[in-house]
Amino acid sequence: MKNKSISLQTLLKSVLAILLLLSVFEACKKTDDPVVIPVDKSKLKARIDSATAIYTAAVEGVQVGNYEVGSKATFKNYIDAASIVNGNTAATQSDATNAYANLGVGMTNFAAKRVQEIAAANLILYLKMDGNANDASGKGFNGTLKAGAQPMSATVTSGTTTAAVSWTGWGGSATNVPALTKDRYGVDGKAYTFDKGSNIEIPYNSVLNPAKELTVAMWVRPTRIWDNNYVLSLNRWNGYKLNLQGANKVFMTVKTAPGKIIDKDNDSPTLDVNKWYHVAVSYKSGTMTFYLNGTPVKTWTDVSGDPYAVKSNINMTIGQDLPSNLYNLSTDNDADGNVFYGPWGGFFTGDLDEIRMYNVVLSDTQVKSIYNAEKP
Template sequence: MKKQVVVFAALMFCGSAQQAQTSTDCLVAQYYFNQGNANDDIGPYHGNAVGATLVPDRFGNPNAAYYLSGAPGSYINLGTTSVLKPTSGSISMWVNIADTVTAGSGYYINPILLTKCQQGPSCYEAYCIYYDISSSKVVAACTQLPCTQPSALTNSTVNAGLWHHYILAYDSTAIKLYLDGVLQDSVAKGFSSFFLAGDSVMIGNSASVSNNRFFNGTVDDIRFYNCVLSSAQVTGLYNEASPSIGINDPGSTVKKITVFPNPAEKIINFSETADVMITDTRGREITAGQNTNWTDISLLAPGIYLVTLSKKHVITGRGKFIKE
């Protein structure tokens, strides 16, 4: 038992060390949604969540991420400030795609994040991150008028129902797209980004008459930087620990569930039937299931894991177990 406690403490220290490596030097806005709204955590650039539902984040913390339904009236508007529109910058965000949305018109995409460079019907994305329905890949792009649009793509298709970390980094030289801490694509840019004054930075809605598309999924932990992040900073953001990793802290309103056997090698059972999410001690989702009271852990690496049970997006309990 003493050895297990020491191991857990070491893992917690590693998570804290990784969190300390995340960049704040050129951070200009941060939207973690942990206060139950879309306010900027470090400044005055508050957003407005419209038709969006607060749900558990990737760590299982309640009411700490926003679910967008894929309807026209479900989005987050981060406002028109030029602070979110640097000519050289990085945007970091966690995204869990729920399903593709074919409603709407125009480009066959689901917009995750975008702001415009002009009011025309096409080639208007000053920067954007979107899910391409045809290829099932996530794409990041910038536009030079009249219609030059270099785009960076994920190396493989992105499956629905899982949390992924994306970073778009751009300057006048290149566009880079990272997925879960790994560089996916770097393409030449060759121009300085231009932005449409008075246009909002939108999450989940293309805000265009001709290309009218929407997004169905959950977004969280959005950060804007006025610099291009290094690969080490990208890794630090991907490995960032949960702000409430201590699930058994005094005063917690979420009940502790029973996980048995514990330690375990192959199968673990829970004291109630619910949707289950298993994460490592850094909050990264390992596996998930629906309406169950057990799960197979035989393929997991030995270590300490966290279990979060929920029903209809409401957390009903949390626990820990040791995989032998």
């Protein structure tokens, strides 16, 4: 009986001990600090180091390998934002992951600001206009100074009706050729001024009619606003043309197939008269982009088709829509369906300089680098 009593006491003591342990355990659970899961910032740190090295080595400028002026400051903002997260002890793993991704975006954007070389083969025409109309691209497409269309008469045929008409042309004369003038720097004899159809005529070559892509860039100073301010033309609307319309916006036409003509403008802003602008337009199927002073101002994506291969060997003209001698022809169509009736034409009034043409679409950075290299 005694042994049983001792056993019962021992059992009770054991139960009490277990209960005491359980109470202590519960107390510990309530008072201990929460478990901290370490944040892995190793990938973020490595990307910051890599981005910093790129930033430090980068040089801004307009030469190949340089980065667009002002792009380093933007890139530094990405690096600084990532560094703040990396140094924040309260940052979560989600914060580190997001910072890593955002810095990656900054690195990609900065890489796109690096000036890429434009292959010499892609420059198909370059008129410096430094005292002449010679081509500096190496392709040999030298231009000839031409007078505007002269007063003339023509026989016009429409259906079964033939009639003689006369008109006064542009009011030019045999000596009305482009004249040397001051360029955007104010230097004499380094640009040409155009009016009343005076133009530069460049012999036709299929190289000037790119099969897939096209970029035209030039310095333009309009001195008159009107509907048919033709700056550059290859067979009018049967090839491609660049002109300033009545609203004084840059306007580009590209024919892509028989009966299919793309007409677009830079949307905004309009150009002021008596002011120099760097104008550029690029085209490929799916995209036409307009630039003013190195900045893209409008991109159209509702365009399609490759530039049309013109059938007629009509010379390119700068300052007028067609070679002057073609205005003497009747309304009979050429192989591309062009009409050579003079009053339908137009000419540019103003100054032009540094005309470049490429058979590729230049990147935004490449256009900006040309502008930065040539701006006053």
